[in-house]
Amino acid sequence: MKKATQAEVDEACDALTRGYLNLRLKPNKDLLADLINKANGLNAASYTANTWAVVENEVIKAQAVLEDPEASEAEVKAAEKALTKAIEGLVAKPGNTVDTSTPVKPGDTTSVKTGDITNMIGALGLLASLTAIDCLKKKKYN
Structure with a gap:
């Protein structure tokens, strides 16, 4: 298993965050x-x-x-x-x-x-939160 560098993790986290912000239902x-x-x-x-x-x-x-x-x-x-x-x-x-x-x-x-998109918005918010937590965890351990 390849270990990701901090720069790669940061880049992936930024790309995911940009994708989430650009998401339009x-x-x-x-x-x-x-x-x-x-x-x-x-x-x-x-x-x-x-x-x-x-x-x-x-x-x-x-x-x-x-x-x-x-x-x-x-x-x-x-x-x-x-x-x-x-x-x-x-x-x-x-x-x-x-x-x-x-x-x-x-x-x-x-x-x-x-x-009705209410449940979808909640799910996307949860996904974004979990992604942010995961990115922060990876930064902490690297």
Whole structure:
């Protein structure tokens, strides 16, 4: 087994610390994708042109957020909220009836909140703390 020099230990500890600080949790975009799919599955002919135009505009914005790998949690939540509001604001054309009592389908996550990162943050904090302690121990013994 090769013994590491203090400089190598310090360098590894610094690299790990920099990596931890640069770590960014990616937001869960599943609900946004489901909302986009829901909007795309609606029939434009059933709704007034004005309310449909709002949905189309929000779908375009939401799609951009969905495809952006650097999108923040706040951007994802804002896109979800805006698209949900647009869908809820749809007005059926006179004479058209729109079924609003669609049953929940398997895999529909619109009523289930997912992507809670609380436990992940705690785990990463613990990992960082243990890494720092390990680095300090190695410095002490070398």
